[in-house]
Amino acid sequence: MEGGLSRANDLRIGKGWWLRVLSSLVVLFLLSPLLLLMFFSFNASRNITSWSGFTLDWYAVAFSDRALWIAVRNSLIIAVASTAASTVLGTLAALALGKYSFRGRALFQSLLHVPIIIPEIIFGISLLALFVFIRMPLGIVSIICAHITFSISFVTLIVLAKVRNFDRNLENACLDLGATRLQAFFHVVLPAISPGIIAGALFAFTLSLDDFVVTFFTAGPGSSTLPLKIYSLIKFGITPAVNAVSTILIVLTASTIIAATLIQTGAQTSRAIRLFSYVLLGVIGIALCAFTLFSPREERVVRLYIFAEYIDQSILTDFQKTYGVKVTQDYTNSNEELLSKLQMGATGYDIIVPTGFMVQIMIREGLIAPLNPRNIPNLEHIDPTFRKLWYDPDGRYSVPYAYGFTGFVYNSSVVTDPVDSWNVMWDERYAGKLLMVDDMREVFAVSYIRLGYPPTDTDPSHLRQALELLMRQKPLLRKYEANLINDLLINGDALIAQDWSGNAFRLNQEHPEFKFVLPKEGCMMFIDNMCIPKKSTHKEEAELFLNFLLRPDVSARNMRKILYAMPNPDARRLLDENLRRDTILFPPVDDLSRYRITHDIGEFTIEMERAWTELRGT
């Protein structure tokens, strides 16, 4: 291989200046997002679009975020294990393909090629279906199996190139001279193809570390990886803390690779550099081992499956200190995802946080267990308006956790007219500066409310009308956005956005010019609840934890942190004046009928889904 084209250099081929310039530009294009994020990990402000001074604070934040490091640890365990296994399996496959021709070879080859190009989502879903089918518990092991599967193909293809270039006569000569097959393999074949194996392993490691979609579907309790954690964090915008972690990882991996390469190139590098490389590799290795092994196992645990940043971390540690029960958490991104996971048979979660309509579905599907009120005496602190609502008429299955509204936010320094109606989301003066949330039910609810129908309406002709109204709105929209609403508003890319109250409140705290409106026509309200899945194995501990959460002082602390209202009047009394009286956080809710609470629409979901696709697909 080496120098195959070196003689071509005499011909001065491939040396044009424009090639150099173009290549540099493309590499710059590839690296610029990385440089940008490394740069911003030192930014003093939370905002990631403007520079406001140097700080190392984000590294301090990153280092002290325990959940983040657990995610990093999981990612590394999975990457190391899946790389090792897939490198072995892939190398075997490459040798089989490179050295032998056999019947069914083409079939075997397609089996190897398809995983590379199949859309990840299909891969993830089909693996999830398998794990459920063979009753394999979801967790780190299932993720490792998934990662091995997609890595094998890459390893095989990379190693195969080397196997083909390997001169078979060398092996034969070795055997003729009396070596055993194993000896020939380890002394002749393996060294010859090792660059391919190393490249393949590197590739597998990289893929595993970066994978989101497949991991998302195959993850279970206690196995959240860094990409999963980051995905759920992005809902609140990327903070420089995430950038800081990324920077640490880039530096760590890059130095590992460089050190490994320096050792490999051997004689060309000076002894000092090689020595340094060995030391560096050793230190990284020891650090990784210590990091992975150091994970104390408690007997009594509660496994929480919850939206990211939806609970104050210090409450978890306090609970552990008080009762000796450890709380772990994994992150969900939507009610539908939660439902699919439970239906797919995901076990091991002890507390989940579904929204009202989902509680109803879960009760009907027999997925959640009734609570024992005697174990949760603090239920008495809950506002009776929020107990025994339509989705759980006896209040046996759920404890209301937090609630909020979907209204809209506007930039009052630009939008000076009085705005109190959804009509503004159809106002042509703000064309291109409007955002709707990327959520089917929320978007259609606004349209239904404007038309004067209840959002739970299931009349197909009303759905048509709602769709037409939204079709008229679409040309004015910047996009349907799920995660970056606040960032787009701050950057000035949007002026008015449909938004959730908690999100809006957070924005308002830092940028007071953004005002939240609960439109006069009405708006959607959601109530999130804490429930215990039927398959929970720590029901007692889970109830203990629920009770702890409802304690007024704990609940108040939690509210201060997550900035969503909780139906706990005793806790609210403990809040500071400005928070307690805030109208975004606590609009008057003496009468819940003023707000539309999301109901499930059953079979009609399919019709709405088609309309939703039509809206965005034409």
Added chain:
Amino acid sequence: MRSRLKIREFHVLLFPPLFWLIVFFAVPLLIVLIYSVSYRGTYGGVIPGFTLEHYRHLFDPLYVRVFGRSVLIATINTVLTLTLSYPIAYYMAFATTRVKSVMMFLIILPFWTNFMIRMYSIVTLIGDNGWLNNLFVATGLISRPLHIMNTLIAVFIGFVYWNLPFMVLPIFASLDRMDATLLEASMDLGASRFRTFLNITLPQSLPGVFAGIVFTFVPTMGNFVIPEILGGPNNIMIGNIITDAFTQARNWPFGSAISATLIFVVMVFVVLYLRYIEPVQGTPAAVR
């Protein structure tokens, strides 16, 4: 004696990976296929049975249109990626070993940062008040910020960014394998640089080009994250429909039917690749 050992060696080599791929890849795909002909549960999941209703559903003009647009976007993206990647792969192939490894390192480096974070970084780069716009306005190159973010252009930037390494590496691999004496012979015999490229280099690189096209085209068809982050209000692709079917609509059989169709398309690509391209690329050097 040796041949028996050889067979045993062959079995040791073949069966572990084969077994793994059957259990963790072929069987899952089969399950998806079964889902696609089952009945739908109202709250997700499937009810056993046999129906082709979900496949009939696929011919709804709405989905055909989204599919067509996905193909178009994937095609344009593949052409763009190829145009940018070929020169780099070419440059790398003729460069010194040192430059080769440095370039390789730099091209793989982005993968060590989470995909989402890279995409959001691009948002801050190309937004209306992003770094590029600010830079261009400040240097007087343009008078008003370009509106790129949340348009199809932004989607293409995202896709090209994502696919570049997958295109560059295979092309580089086939160019790097090329026999330099051919080039010398060609030029000694009086062919121009351009003619040498057209008649010698280009044909030799075609297997890599084709591999790159496959690695770029199909994953783009199935991707749903990039149009969601960088696109506008109507940039959904077939991947978004699959995701929605499995989540918001709770219609697993329909999602499976689209998936099965996509798998079929992928299979066609792979069979074509194995039949026409791989044999050329795979010829051992000694024979050639």
